[in-house]
Amino acid sequence: GAVVSQHPSWVICKSGTSVKIECRSLDFQATTMFWYRQFPKQSLMLMATSNEGSKATYEQGVEKDKFLINHASLTLSTLTVTSAHPEDSSFYICSALPGQAMNTEAFFGQGTRLTVV
Amino acid sequence: DAKTTQPPSMDCAEGRAANLPCNHSTISGNEYVYWYRQIHSQGPQYIIHGLKNNETNEMASLIITEDRKSSTLILPHATLRDTAVYYCIVRGWGGGSNYKLTFGKGTLLTVNP
Numbered sequence: 001g002a003v004v005s006q007h008p009s010w011v012i013c014k015s016g017t018s019v020k021i022e023c024r025s026l027d028f029q030a031t032t033m034f035w036y037r038q039f040p041k042q043s044l045m046l047m048a049t050s051n052e053g054s055k056a057t058y059e060q061g062v063e064k065d066k067f068l069i070n071h072a073s074l075t076l077s078t079l080t081v082t083s084a085h086p087e088d089s090s091f092y093i094c095s096a097l098p099g100q101a102m103n104t105e106a107f108f109g110q111g112t113r114l115t116v117v
Numbered sequence: 118d119a120k121t122t123q124p125p126s127m128d129c130a131e132g133r134a135a136n137l138p139c140n141h142s143t144i145s146g147n148e149y150v151y152w153y154r155q156i157h158s159q160g161p162q163y164i165i166h167g168l169k170n171n172e173t174n175e176m177a178s179l180i181i182t183e184d185r186k187s188s189t190l191i192l193p194h195a196t197l198r199d200t201a202v203y204y205c206i207v208r209g210w211g212g213g214s215n216y217k218l219t220f221g222k223g224t225l226l227t228v229n230p
Contacts, residue, residue, distance in 0.1 A: 006160075034217065043204075044161070044220040093160050097216065105151065106218055108160035 002028045004096050006109035013084055013116055021079045021112045023094030029074035030096035034106065035067075038091040050077045084116040120144065120207040126225040129199075135192040137224050139205030142186040148209045150181060151218065152190050154201040161204065161220075164190065195228045202226075 003026040013019050023033055031052045036044040048058045048069055056069035068080040077096075081088055091113055095106040122140040129135040141150060149168050153161040165172055165179045167188070172179045178191040192199055204223040208216060 004160075032216070036220075043222050044155075046217060046219060049217065091158070095160075095218070105163040105166060107163065108153075111158070111160045113158070 002026075002096075002098060002107045004030075004094065004107045004109040006092075006094055006112050008112060009110060010113040011115070013114070015085055015116055016083055018080055018082045019084055019114060021081075021092055021094075021114075023077045023079070023096070023109050025075045025096045025098075025107070028096075028098040030077075030098060031074060032097040033071060033077040034095045034097075035069060035077075035079050036093045036095070038093060038111075044093060047079075081114065084114070086116045089114055089116045120148075120219075121205045121221050123203070123205055123221065123224045125222065126227070128227050128229060129192075129195045131197060131228055131230050132194055135195040135199065135226055135228070137190040137192075137203050137205075137226060138187065139190070140187045141205070141207050144185050144207050145209070148207045150179065150185075150188050151206045151208050152177070152179065153204045153206065153218075153220075154199075155204065155223070156198075156201045164203075195226075197228050197230065200226060200228045 005024045007022045033050040035047045038044045047062045048056045050056045050069045050071040052071045058064045071077040091111050093111045095108040097106050149166050151166040152164040155161045165177050167179045181188045202223040202225050
């Protein structure tokens with residue numbers, strides 16, 4: 001299957017700093033990528049939908065100024081957690097949809113474990 | 118809100134078939150049923166999807182009832198590595214937000230030796 005790579009796999013940062021997470025589709029072009037957050041023992045919660053060349057669409061309750069999303073190319077989307085605080089510690093996961101295909105599965109990255117201390 | 122209902126947990130003996138049910142009574146005509154699984158601390162892995170016909174691939178089989186209000190994912194010969202949370206997701210296609218994957222709580226399948 002198609003490969004989606006996230007980097008880094010884990011990161012520890014100090015409170016108040018910003019952290020950037022990259023999501024790359026390695027062998028296909030993805031006009032649409034999704035960012036999820038998952039707290040321990042909970043399900044994935046969709047944060048935003050990222051479309052190449054346009055502004056991301058955020059889910060209700062997700063602060064767009066805190067979670068900056070950039071989808072500058074067909075193979076790369078980034079999520080920047082600005083002014084991180086301990087409550088932002090979570091497992092962040094991206095997924096990508098190949099091109100304009102309908103009725104196709106989304107592929108997920110391996111996730112990034114963020115710990116804010 | 119997720120459009121599916123799944124049992125929170127199930128157990129299965131290694132080598133046996135695992136049958137995971139999913140209720141999606143409000144599914145509409147253009148919505149597909151997708152199954153993903155998530156092994157601890159990893160990203161979800163695609164398993165299978167279908168619209169109204171039963172589907173089979175190298176990982177599993179998907180049985181969708183004729184009225185499409187429920188489905189069953191079948192792992193024919195479960196192994197210990199199949200222990201994971203299994204998510205049944207209803208997803209539309211087309212424009213707008215229909216193509217989003219919205220995860221419910223899923224079923225924790227534990228395969229026992």
